[in-house]
Amino acid sequence: MHCYADAFEQVLPWLSPQDLALVACTCSHLARAVAAITRHRLSDAAQGLERCPVPILNTVDACLYPYFHYSPFCRPAASISRRFAWGSSGSSCLNFLECKRICEDEARRNLQLVHGFQNAGCCCSVCGSHNLGIEHDTNDAAAPLATNLQACAQDIGEVTRCQDPKMLDASTFFLGSPFGPQETRNSRFSGRNVEHSGSAIYTRRVILEDFGHNSDDATINYVNGLPCQASACPCGRMIGGELAYDEDSRLQLLTKKRMSDKFHKEHDQHCSKSDPSVQHRCLKEQWKFVDKKDASSNQSKPLNMPYDLEEGPPLIFECGVLCSCSSNCRYRVLQHGLAVPVIVKRHCSKGWGLHAGKPIKQGAFVCEYSGELVTIAESRRRQKTYDTVGSGKRKCGSALLILREHLPSGKASLRVNIDATEVGNVARFINHSCDGGNLLPCLVRSAGSFFPKLGLFARRNIQEMEELSFRYGSRNEGPHSPACFCGSLSCQDM
């Protein structure tokens, strides 16, 4: 029997609760192995992949535990083989860093090998052939029906000429920064069916990417044009407008005045060795960016106001793999995974929910919303399936989130579809609240990571055992829309 024990360890953690129950019926050895897995799943949904274990509590019905493949980070939908089964006895667990490395390698490989966003989740709804992840605002009468990248890019008003036409071919274009060609040299991005070359498309909110791994080129050490040179790098605060990290890695609302008084000096220190013209440009652009956002409404709301995912969540920046600061830089927050103790708890009406295991301070990072990154077409197909299954006897909660990052022109948005229904982390248990809930969803961009991520931060101080919630978006009033049981005063179903 010993020779089978290893095989149990390899295979059983991948099975769903139903399949495990069947296996347990076959013999007493398997029944014991299954019992161990069940115990482990109940004691820690995160299976050691996060810093904090995540216990599961159910005092309301007979449902044992929720089943999904645990992944602390977003991953392309195609990477089925790399999903992490959870519930093994622990000896063969991957650790957090290993898991992170695999997720990131996979995302990068997918971007390099598979053209464009095919697996990463986005396509232009107007010029569908490009798969760029850029959507035109269909309410905007001025948005032309562009039929190629050039037209698409010009339409959002963010086009500049590429300096090195050799690097462009039919399937390659650049995501540049607003700070000039110097920073875009290594920033290659694969697009699909791109007919026009010689253009770079950028937005002020898209940061530099480097898929070339050209280690002898020092120009990659930029986050939005700012060189990142030390562990006290100000990137996480300087960039991104009103919302940024403070010294305790908590999210703060920054006023223009605070930015200029407090951070100007630090910025000068960190940029002092760099080309003065770069420094000048990045500051200039930074202030322009802030000025521009002052005029727009939702970006400057205080933390404790409700934000709606569909409005486009607020954007923050953090240091990343392209920065020279160390991995424990205080402006690398989201990339370390779940930051506070949480408990998965069963509710009578809403299914599973996520609760604070300890008090959480306003502005503290809670977790990333992780899941599979899927294309728009795939997200529509899946949503249809979830609606059908959900309307049948097996009422299942889907966890497909659509993120929209509005581009500065206001005429286009970047759409990212994250499906945490079968692959995800603890964020997949967070329920909706009509009043905005106690979590603030923010788009987080870090240097060197192509995909924007959805980070969830405490909107206010949260008490121990309080349920964590945020506003998913405006409500679907269709035949498939489930009743809301959030219980808030502003709930439409109350």
Ligand SMILES: C[S@@+](CC[C@H](N)C(=O)[O-])C[C@H]1O[C@@H](n2cnc3c(N)ncnc32)[C@H](O)[C@@H]1O
């Ligand atoms: C991201 S999942 C949240 C976890 C889910 N409760 C579960 O058991 O897996 C989203 C699903 O939870 C359910 N849900 C979330 N918020 C709800 C609410 N306020 N009232 C009722 N159901 C809710 C819906 O079925 C929704 O599709």
